[in-house]
Amino acid sequence: MFEKLARKHLDFNLFEAEFIVTERANHASELAKRALADEIDLLVAVGGDGTINEIAKELLNSTIPLAIVPEGSGNGLARYLGISTDIAQAIKKINTFKTITIDSGLINGRAFFNVAGMGFDALISDRFAENITRGPVGYLKIVLGEISKYKAQTYKLNIDGNSLERKAFMISIANSPQYGNNAYIAPGASADDGILDVCIIKPFPLIQFPVMIYHLFSRTAHQSDYVEIIKGKQITIERPEKGPIHLDGEPVELSQKLTIEVLPSSLKVVC
Structure with missing residues (x-):
C-alpha cells in the first residue's frame, strides 16, 4: 500500500528511493545503521512512534534527516509535528525536504522522542504490545481491565537539583505534548525548547x-488536581524496584534508578 502510494506521490526527479519492509523487532534500527554507513541523504519511517524510535535513535546528532509517514495506532510525534495521517499527504510533504531540528530524551542511555513513562503507563504499554486489537479501542480495553487493580508507587525524584518524593499512579516524561490520538498529557511541552x-x-x-x-483530550491535563507537571533538563527517578518503562510506547525493562536527560537539537526531521 505505502510503496504504491509512494510511487505515485513521491517526486522521483528529486529522490532515488529504496523500499524495505522490516521483518522483526529492531530490524528498522539495523537498516538505519546500514543507511548511515552508506551515507544516504534521507531516511523515511513508515509506522508508529515505536518504528520512529527504532530509526531515529540511530540518527541522533547526525546530519541525516528523518521523514515520517504515520501508520501507527497513536502517531503522537507525527501529530505534534503537523504531519498528516493521510499517507498521500505525508508523502507529498517529503518532496519539500524542509527540515527542523528537535530535541530527544535519554533514560539510562535509551532514547525517546515523544513520550516515555513508568507506572500504570508502562504496564499498559506492555499489555498493549501483546494485544492483537490496535488503536484507541484496544488501548482503552486494556486500561479498563487493569485500572482497578493497579497500586500507586512512591517515587523519589530529583529535577535539576530539586529533590521531591511523590506517590504516583504513573509518571510520564514528555518531549512533545501528547501520547497520540490527540491525548495531551503535557499541553505546554515543546520538542524544541x-x-x-x-x-x-x-x-x-x-x-x-x-x-x-x-482532561487529556481537551488539552487541560495541567488543570487537574491530580496532575503535577515540572519542567527539567537533568532528572533522576528512584522507584521501589526495577521494572518496565515505555519509550515512545514500546515497553522495556530498566533498573530501579533512572537517569534522564534532554538532548537539545539532536534530530533533524522533515515536516
Whole structure:
C-alpha cells in the first residue's frame, strides 16, 4: 500500500528511493545503521512512534534527516509535528525536504522522542504490545481491565537539583505534548525548547477516571488536581524496584534508578 502510494506521490526527479519492509523487532534500527554507513541523504519511517524510535535513535546528532509517514495506532510525534495521517499527504510533504531540528530524551542511555513513562503507563504499554486489537479501542480495553487493580508507587525524584518524593499512579516524561490520538498529557511541552516535562499523575478515585480522560483530550491535563507537571533538563527517578518503562510506547525493562536527560537539537526531521 505505502510503496504504491509512494510511487505515485513521491517526486522521483528529486529522490532515488529504496523500499524495505522490516521483518522483526529492531530490524528498522539495523537498516538505519546500514543507511548511515552508506551515507544516504534521507531516511523515511513508515509506522508508529515505536518504528520512529527504532530509526531515529540511530540518527541522533547526525546530519541525516528523518521523514515520517504515520501508520501507527497513536502517531503522537507525527501529530505534534503537523504531519498528516493521510499517507498521500505525508508523502507529498517529503518532496519539500524542509527540515527542523528537535530535541530527544535519554533514560539510562535509551532514547525517546515523544513520550516515555513508568507506572500504570508502562504496564499498559506492555499489555498493549501483546494485544492483537490496535488503536484507541484496544488501548482503552486494556486500561479498563487493569485500572482497578493497579497500586500507586512512591517515587523519589530529583529535577535539576530539586529533590521531591511523590506517590504516583504513573509518571510520564514528555518531549512533545501528547501520547497520540490527540491525548495531551503535557499541553505546554515543546520538542524544541531543550526541556522535558515531568508529568506526575497522582492517585485518583476511580470515579474520576472519565474526568481524567476529558482532561487529556481537551488539552487541560495541567488543570487537574491530580496532575503535577515540572519542567527539567537533568532528572533522576528512584522507584521501589526495577521494572518496565515505555519509550515512545514500546515497553522495556530498566533498573530501579533512572537517569534522564534532554538532548537539545539532536534530530533533524522533515515536516
